[in-house]
Amino acid sequence: MKKPQDILTAPHEELEAIQLEGIKKTVIKCYENVPFYHKLYDEAGFDPYAIESLDDLAKAPFTTKQDLRDNYPFKMFAVPQEDVREIHMSSGTTGIATVGGYTEHDLDIWGDCFARGVWYADGGPKDVMHVCYGYGLFTGGLGAHYGGVKAGCTTIPMSAGNTERQIRVLREMGSTILCCTPSYAMYLADTAIAMGLDPKKDFHLRVGIHGAEAFSDNFRAELEKKLGYKVLDVYGLTETMGPGVAIECMEQNGLHLAEDHFYAEIIDPKTGEVLPEGEWGELVLTTIDREATPVVRYRTRDITRIIPGECACGRTHRRIDRLHGRTDDMLIIRGVNVFPSQIEDVMKTFPQVSSWYQIELTRRNHLDVVTLKVEPNPDFDFDEVRAIEQLQRDISDRLKSALSVGLRVRIVEPKSIPRSEGKAVRVIDSRGDDQ
Amino acid sequence: MIKQVTVFLENTKGRLAALTRALADANVNMEALTIAETSDYGLVRIICDKPVEAVAALDGAGFRAITTEVIAVVVPNRPGGLADLLEKLDALDLNIEYGYCFSAKAGEAVDVLKVSDPTRAVKAIEDAGFELAK
Numbered sequence: 088m089k090k091p092q093d094i095l096t097a098p099h100e101e102l103e104a105i106q107l108e109g110i111k112k113t114v115i116k117c118y119e120n121v122p123f124y125h126k127l128y129d130e131a132g133f134d135p136y137a138i139e140s141l142d143d144l145a146k147a148p149f150t151t152k153q154d155l156r157d158n159y160p161f162k163m164f165a166v167p168q169e170d171v172r173e174i175h176m177s178s179g180t181t182g183i184a185t186v187g188g189y190t191e192h193d194l195d196i197w198g199d200c201f202a203r204g205v206w207y208a209d210g211g212p213k214d215v216m217h218v219c220y221g222y223g224l225f226t227g228g229l230g231a232h233y234g235g236v237k238a239g240c241t242t243i244p245m246s247a248g249n250t251e252r253q254i255r256v257l258r259e260m261g262s263t264i265l266c267c268t269p270s271y272a273m274y275l276a277d278t279a280i281a282m283g284l285d286p287k288k289d290f291h292l293r294v295g296i297h298g299a300e301a302f303s304d305n306f307r308a309e310l311e312k313k314l315g316y317k318v319l320d321v322y323g324l325t326e327t328m329g330p331g332v333a334i335e336c337m338e339q340n341g342l343h344l345a346e347d348h349f350y351a352e353i354i355d356p357k358t359g360e361v362l363p364e365g366e367w368g369e370l371v372l373t374t375i376d377r378e379a380t381p382v383v384r385y386r387t388r389d390i391t392r393i394i395p396g397e398c399a400c401g402r403t404h405r406r407i408d409r410l411h412g413r414t415d416d417m418l419i420i421r422g423v424n425v426f427p428s429q430i431e432d433v434m435k436t437f438p439q440v441s442s443w444y445q446i447e448l449t450r451r452n453h454l455d456v457v458t459l460k461v462e463p464n465p466d467f468d469f470d471e472v473r474a475i476e477q478l479q480r481d482i483s484d485r486l487k488s489a490l491s492v493g494l495r496v497r498i499v500e501p502k503s504i505p506r507s508e509g510k511a512v513r514v515i516d517s518r519g520d521d522q
Numbered sequence: 523m524i525k526q527v528t529v530f531l532e533n534t535k536g537r538l539a540a541l542t543r544a545l546a547d548a549n550v551n552m553e554a555l556t557i558a559e560t561s562d563y564g565l566v567r568i569i570c571d572k573p574v575e576a577v578a579a580l581d582g583a584g585f586r587a588i589t590t591e592v593i594a595v596v597v598p599n600r601p602g603g604l605a606d607l608l609e610k611l612d613a614l615d616l617n618i619e620y621g622y623c624f625s626a627k628a629g630e631a632v633d634v635l636k637v638s639d640p641t642r643a644v645k646a647i648e649d650a651g652f653e654l655a656k
């Protein structure tokens with residue numbers, strides 16, 4: 088009997104055939120049903136009926152987040168409202184939110200894509216999935232939920248917040264799969280430990296599917312040690328669906344794209360040129376069979392690359408690398424581009440400090456001042472002022488050679504950097520108010 | 523050698539009060555407390571009756587505290603008492619990282635020292651006829 092997992096090991100040519108067929112239909116559907124695309128293609132002189140190969144897609148103009156905002160709320164929809172079953176919105180931290188619509192078919196695909204994370208972990212009906220992403224307009228909660236149900240897991244819709252109750256349920260209901268942001272997983276682990284529990288023994292977790300924010304390898308190792316499970320990174324965005332666009336397999340060596348539903352290109356964010364496989368750049372996604380809100384060549388602003396070669400797990404869907412930040416997370420400090428992930432890479436070479444950090448950007452006398460706050464680990468012997476100053480200097484020196492920009496490093500009290508229950512606040516930019 | 527409690531403290535309002543309250547709640551009796559201060563943070567060094575319990579209590583109250591082995595020497599409370607001691611250590615080329623004094627009882631002062639080579643320092647101090655506090 089044919090299983091939904093079969094597509095994960097289909098020959099890549101078969102996936103490419105699905106992609107070409109789907110892209111042709113999507114581009115035409117967008118042109119005929121979405122006034123934005125009609126105008127865009129006419130003005131760019133792009134013929135939506137002339138796609139003959141996957142490479143032809145590179146002739147189509149990009150879609151940006153601003154385009155989605157400009158068409159708020161329903162002007163990007165390619166189906167009538169009566170076919171739309173659900174709406175999600177990305178948080179509008181920088182203005183108007185972007186809206187994603189889902190038909191029954193779209194919801195089914197979403198569940199299928201997220202369920203792959205469970206399948207990669209050889210999971211299914213024997214698993215209990217604890218979902219504490221926020222439920223609501225944010226795609227994390229319901230995306231994971233649909234995936235859990237699709238994979239046959241007993242799915243617990245905890246949503247975010249009420250940490251003590253989360254911990255009680257984790258203990259008492261024997262959850263084996265945890266879905267939430269990585270920072271919240273760490274918060275749960277730390278809270279449980281502070282309550283005198285040992286999550287490795289008192290919980291029954293074997294896999295965590297964590298996404299919606301970037302986390303370092305060091306952070307992953309710390310989580311795995313505290314919770315005694317394996318962490319899989321999940322990628323997705325409301326503009327193309329939600330979590331599940333790509334998920335790591337147990338090899339933990341890149342995230343398998345759901346290539347039967349999304350077509351990925353990596354471009355140079357400055358020139359828009361498509362880059363060869365293996366090179367780092369901005370991820371651009373085209374939906375292959377999305378009905379309600381299809382997008383063509385959507386610029387995600389996420390920096391990654393396609394990992395060349397095949398995965399040891401035997402699945403044929405190509406992998407994207409773990410994100411190297413976002414084009415809009417990129418900090419420009421005294422004219423130098425800095426990705427927070429570069430800072431994390433340096434920090435993890437210092438066992439004396441934990442993985443929690445915060446970057447404070449201020450401006451003094453028209454000069455950017457960057458302060459990196461880090462927390463000491465319990466085994467760091469800070470008895471002498473000299474030891475603290477030496478450590479601050481060492482971290483600062485290593486950052487300077489890695490980033491070519493000077494940062495002031497400050498050791499701060501443990502737990503003084505806020506642990507959010509949602510996304511971690513890594514950067515505080517108050518350069519607007521010059522001091 | 524005695525155990526000193528060292529606490530890493532940010533220079534924010536009320537932290538020192540919270541620290542001493544946490545120790546009081548744990549029924550810890552302090553004999554000495556000094557603060558080494560920088561513009562961003564301070565290191566609070568405490569001599570108390572129950573250092574291990576003190577660290578556990580501070581840990582539980584959200585502070586980062588450690589114990590450190592230091593030398594505590596009883597010196598006569600008279601002019602030149604400390605000078606005599608330090609000259610002995612100096613002659614041995616022992617580096618003093620930091621030190622502070624407190625009066626335990628009348629007529630005597632206790633001098634707390636963090637020294638680069640504590641084993642040698644202890645021997646030198648005893649050989650010189652000073653009494654080590656326990």
Ligand SMILES: [Zn+2]
Pocket residue numbers: 336337338343398399400401402
């Ligand atoms: Zn794999």
